[in-house]
Amino acid sequence: MKAVLFDFSGTLFRVESTETWLAAVLDRAGLTLPEGELGRTARALERAGALPGGAPPEAVPGHLADLWATRDRDAASHRAAFTGLAREVPLPDPGLYDALYERHMTPAAWRPYDDAADVLAGLRERGVPVAVVSNIGWDPRPVFRAHGLDPYVDAYVLSYAHGIQKPDPRLFALACEALGADPRETLMVGDDRRADGGAADLGCAVHFVDHLPTDQRPDALRPVLGLAGR
Template sequence: MTIEAVLFDFSGTVFRLEADESWNADLTAADGRVFDLDEKAELVRRMTSPVGQFLGFDERGQYAWDNRDLDPEEHRYAYVEVLRRSGVPTLEQAERLYARSVDPACWRPYPDLAATLESLAAREIPVAIVSNIAFDIRPVFARHGWADLIHTFVLSFELGAVKPDPRIFRAALDKLGVEAAAALMVGDSAEADGGATALGCAFALVDPLPTVERPDALLSVLRANGLAS
């Protein structure tokens, strides 16, 4: 069947949280040593990985982790705990770093995102962003001037369902007014985003590489599905 709508995951698919030199002021060890690039990359991975649990928690922390994508306060608690248990020495530093993770300015688009959204708009293919997340990501798109290219956002904390729960994909399909068999889901997790296939959607997997290392994966997906030249 011809693709009539495209659903995109957010983190690791169309945008990526990336640590830069500005993190150094908020990321020093107890002895004053600045975290190296590999350590910062590992922190980002733990803050953004769509599935898996990297650390053990006490009962309060486990509850926050299990519900992190459904409630903003649990999300904050869980990831501040992740930062503290990953070597960030003070609560103050962890809270500043967490604030960066929810700051629209700290999310970088993949290089081909603009061309991808424009190509779909030119073909009148509606787009949904379907994300397991506990903060509003609409401002991330707005600051790049792309808000009008997204037809709907389906966010776990607003809906009360987390991928791969079929309800989150069904909500997106209903808002776009398309059948599952006519939709393509694009994401970086076969486990979470690939849950759309249970409804009959097509699925394309992309690698959540650093933005500079993945110049055209989104456009490649469109070309493979006849949605870009």
């Protein structure tokens, strides 16, 4: 493989836990919840799928179904879908719903997987170009910069910027074009069998990793070095 495409969330980075996410926003707002309520509220938000990059919704409310299906095609839809899910859970201040969404876009909310830097650096040393291809409603470049990974990424191909979301092969085609790469010599690495698997329809090879907490997935990206740069 002469080029590599990576997904963002669940592949190179993992978002913070729902409880940490909620606690950070409450603290910033100067609010507290009664003893035991923080955990219960965080679990309700997790069941609702309110944290982008976190657990998917257990059930999408009917009034959000159409929006959910196309949430990654533009920034406004992404925000509306996730704040809509969050509003299914009562919070002590209505301003918290937008504050939660804003929090998830900050570098502090994300941690790279332990092997991400080494694998990206190894690809750079071999002269293998890299693109990030993500279904997302915002620009993750500040996250990559804050964690020191931006120098290893040659292109970012983001669904909301193109109005196309994975598994549509057109998004992967744009990434290959940005790298000047032949899809037949390109590897897509992701955690979503359906979304990231769409690269196979373009002719890319696909390598899957599991969307796990960082402490449970220390080296799942390392096999990429054995697949690329030959």
